Amino acid sequence: MQYLVSVISDHDGLATPDEDAAIDVFNDRLVAEGHWVFAGGLAAPSSATVIDNRGEEAMFTDGPFLESKEYLAGFWIIQAADLDVALKLAAEGSKACNRKVEVRPFL
Amino acid sequence: MTVADVTDAITRAHHEEWARVVASLTRRFGDLDVAEEAAAEAFATAVERWPADGVPPNPGAWLTTTANRKAIDRIRRENKRGGKHKEAQLLHDDDPPEPLGAIDDERLRLIFTCCHPALAIQARVALTLRMVAGLTVPEIARAFLVPQTAMEQRITRAKAKIKAARIPYRVPSAEDLPARISGVLAVLFLVFNEGYLATGPDTDPVRHDLTAEAIRLTRLIRALMPDDGEVAGLLALMLLTEARRTARVSARGELVTLDEQDRGAWDTALIAEGHRLVRERLAAGVAPGRYQILAAISAVHTSARDVRATDWSQVVALYDQLVRLDPSPIIALNRAIAVAELDGPEVALALLDRLEHRLAGYHAYHAARADLLRRLGRSQHSRAAYDKAIDLAGNTAETASLTRRRDQLG
Numbered sequence: 001m002q003y004l005v006s007v008i009s010d011h012d013g014l015a016t017p018d019e020d021a022a023i024d025v026f027n028d029r030l031v032a033e034g035h036w037v038f039a040g041g042l043a044a045p046s047s048a049t050v051i052d053n054r055g056e057e058a059m060f061t062d063g064p065f066l067e068s069k070e071y072l073a074g075f076w077i078i079q080a081a082d083l084d085v086a087l088k089l090a091a092e093g094s095k096a097c098n099r100k101v102e103v104r105p106f107l
Numbered sequence: 108m109t110v111a112d113v114t115d116a117i118t119r120a121h122h123e124e125w126a127r128v129v130a131s132l133t134r135r136f137g138d139l140d141v142a143e144e145a146a147a148e149a150f151a152t153a154v155e156r157w158p159a160d161g162v163p164p165n166p167g168a169w170l171t172t173t174a175n176r177k178a179i180d181r182i183r184r185e186n187k188r189g190g191k192h193k194e195a196q197l198l199h200d201d202d203p204p205e206p207l208g209a210i211d212d213e214r215l216r217l218i219f220t221c222c223h224p225a226l227a228i229q230a231r232v233a234l235t236l237r238m239v240a241g242l243t244v245p246e247i248a249r250a251f252l253v254p255q256t257a258m259e260q261r262i263t264r265a266k267a268k269i270k271a272a273r274i275p276y277r278v279p280s281a282e283d284l285p286a287r288i289s290g291v292l293a294v295l296f297l298v299f300n301e302g303y304l305a306t307g308p309d310t311d312p313v314r315h316d317l318t319a320e321a322i323r324l325t326r327l328i329r330a331l332m333p334d335d336g337e338v339a340g341l342l343a344l345m346l347l348t349e350a351r352r353t354a355r356v357s358a359r360g361e362l363v364t365l366d367e368q369d370r371g372a373w374d375t376a377l378i379a380e381g382h383r384l385v386r387e388r389l390a391a392g393v394a395p396g397r398y399q400i401l402a403a404i405s406a407v408h409t410s411a412r413d414v415r416a417t418d419w420s421q422v423v424a425l426y427d428q429l430v431r432l433d434p435s436p437i438i439a440l441n442r443a444i445a446v447a448e449l450d451g452p453e454v455a456l457a458l459l460d461r462l463e464h465r466l467a468g469y470h471a472y473h474a475a476r477a478d479l480l481r482r483l484g485r486s487q488h489s490r491a492a493y494d495k496a497i498d499l500a501g502n503t504a505e506t507a508s509l510t511r512r513r514d515q516l517g
Contacts, residue, residue, distance in 0.1 A: 084283075105272045
């Protein structure tokens with residue numbers, strides 16, 4: 001079973017060196033214990049472009065599709081047997097990156 | 108066997124076997140929906156057949172077999188309609204039987220799943236009452252004054268989340284157990300409290316159906332986990348509170364406070380059982396948790412012949428212990444009320460003043476203040492505090508009692 005662990009940030013600014021170091025330790029653990037699927041940090045929401053190609057021609061809009069104080073700063077995709085395992089890992093991830101995270105199962 | 112006997116047997120079977128049937132079906136089919144529906148169908152079949160065929164010698168086994176057959180029928184029907192992979196998914200079980208020792212009971216898995224911390228507290232309450240206690244959705248909706256469709260949605264959504272997010276069907280590991288048990292007890296305490304001080308203008312002030320259900324479920328957990336101190340503590344607390352139920356509301360529908368209750372109307376059997384549990388926990392010599400301390404406070408109250416005979420220094424000492432464990436302002440408020448009996452209303456009022464910024468929106472804070480001000484002869488201030496308390500109280504019997512006290516002020 002795979003879960004998306006979204007990192008939710010409520011302040012500007014990238015991870016500090018201390019946060020980066022803690023994230024590295026956590027990532028190594030995910031790999032060592034077989035939970036690692038993928039992970040990445042994202043550039044600021046202001047760098048986003050929204051594309052809508054449902055009509056005649058593709059529309060491009062500068063900026064994120066939702067303007068909000070909280071935004072997606074990065075994510076992990078983890079492999080876990082069930083939600084209890086995923087929640088425990090997500091709690092450690094939140095501690096490591098020093099931000100809130102949201103856990104959602106893949107279909 | 109008379110019709111009444113059969114009805115009794117069905118009611119008893121429902122109380123004793125519902126959770127077991129749902130739990131064993133959930134384990135077998137890996138699906139709460141299938142388990143719930145098949146269990147409900149099995150009981151409906153019993154209602155139809157037992158009056159004519161007689162009550163089977165082993166009602167639990169009959170119900171489980173019947174429910175299993177209903178579940179298999181449903182899965183076959185759904186497979187025929189499409190979804191070929193459905194059966195495999197349903198029967199998938201990646202959780203090998205673990206040695207659970209004394210707590211090896213299917214019903215515990217069910218309880219821990221329904222009370223999972225990833226579910227909203229209202230969803231946990233609703234799911235526990237449906238799956239474990241076997242209340243119907245309309246019954247639960249009525250109990251919480253929620254429209255039936257809203258309650259239906261709440262339960263459906265919770266079941267869907269359990270499935271989609273794969274909330275596991277198991278008893279938590281030893282390391283997680285204390286936190287998870289306290290989550291289960293919080294659900295049971297909430298059900299009990301809603302019954303004990305029901306909210307809403309059109310509801311009975313005390314909902315015996317809810318308090319009885321909470322006690323029944325706590326007894327079940329106690330039977331499954333006899334060594335857990337907090338489980339025993341919560342059961343004792345509920346019993347000692349329930350024992351005072353009939354004395355708590357007057358014939359005119361007013362809430363009667365502890366000091367004015369007719370202690371002769373208290374249920375002595377429940378008090379004896381509660382006291383026995385409290386003594387058992389004292390003898391265990393393990394540092395008590397909050398339910399055990401609350402039960403001990405209740406035990407002190409129910410040991411006194413009248414309010415003057417109450418050992419207030421003991422009550423305050425127990426609250427001191429509780430405050431260290433739980434810094435909530437509500438605990439501090441209750442401690443201050445006990446302090447008033449020991450050191451006088453002046454001292455207690457000073458303690459209350461310090462809580463104002465945190466409890467200004469809580470009716471019991473203003474009610475306690477009004478009472479202290481009354482005892483200090485400060486009628487005008489007392490009246491204003493009663494007004495605030497009446498404004499904020501949600502329970503009909505409590506509003507009536509507060510109004511009377513206010514109107515008695517000179």
